[in-house]
Amino acid sequence: MFEGGADPMVADDYLDQVESHLTSMDVMDDHLKIILATYKFSKDAKLWWKLVTNQHKVEDMSCDMFRELFYEKYFLITKRWELRKQFDDLIQGNMLVTKYENNFTFLSRFVPEILRNEVDKTRKFVFGLHYQMRSLITSQYFKVYTEAVERALMLEAEANDRNA
Structure with missing residues (x-):
């Protein structure tokens, strides 16, 4: 689960774990990867993702774009x-x-x-x-x-x- 929050290392660890699981499951489709990555969002992260889906066409989003948006929110530059x-x-x-x-x-x-x-x-x-x-x-x-x-x-x- 990923709830969001202020600790960027928790966010980075979550994304690393998700990417590792998706690689081991041989998931290649970016849209499916994003669906699976956001499936375990809760609380703040779930609310943030709802806002993202209202602002972006998620079906066409690349994993790189997802990572960029995710880091913009949870792992500040x-x-x-x-x-x-x-x-x-x-x-x-x-x-x-x-x-x-x-x-x-x-x-x-x-x-x-x-x-x-x-x-x-x-x-x-x-x-x-x-x-x-x-x-x-x-x-x-x-x-x-x-x-x-x-x-x-x-x-x-x-x-x-x-x-x-």
């Missing part, structure tokens, strides 16, 4: 910009690699263009690592994100073993 800035500013600092990678993964979904290019994604991750670890990883020039993450975890484990 200022919040998306804020999350993007957090991603742009993300560095490991004193975080464990696992925590840094979790934050990186969470925030990267708000910067879809970085996800489309494996090399750019890997480079952004590596250059956010602590400088000592970064220098060891950049010397090997990883192009695959998971390989860079794995190497960073290995280096962190080695450092912990040395310190123990």
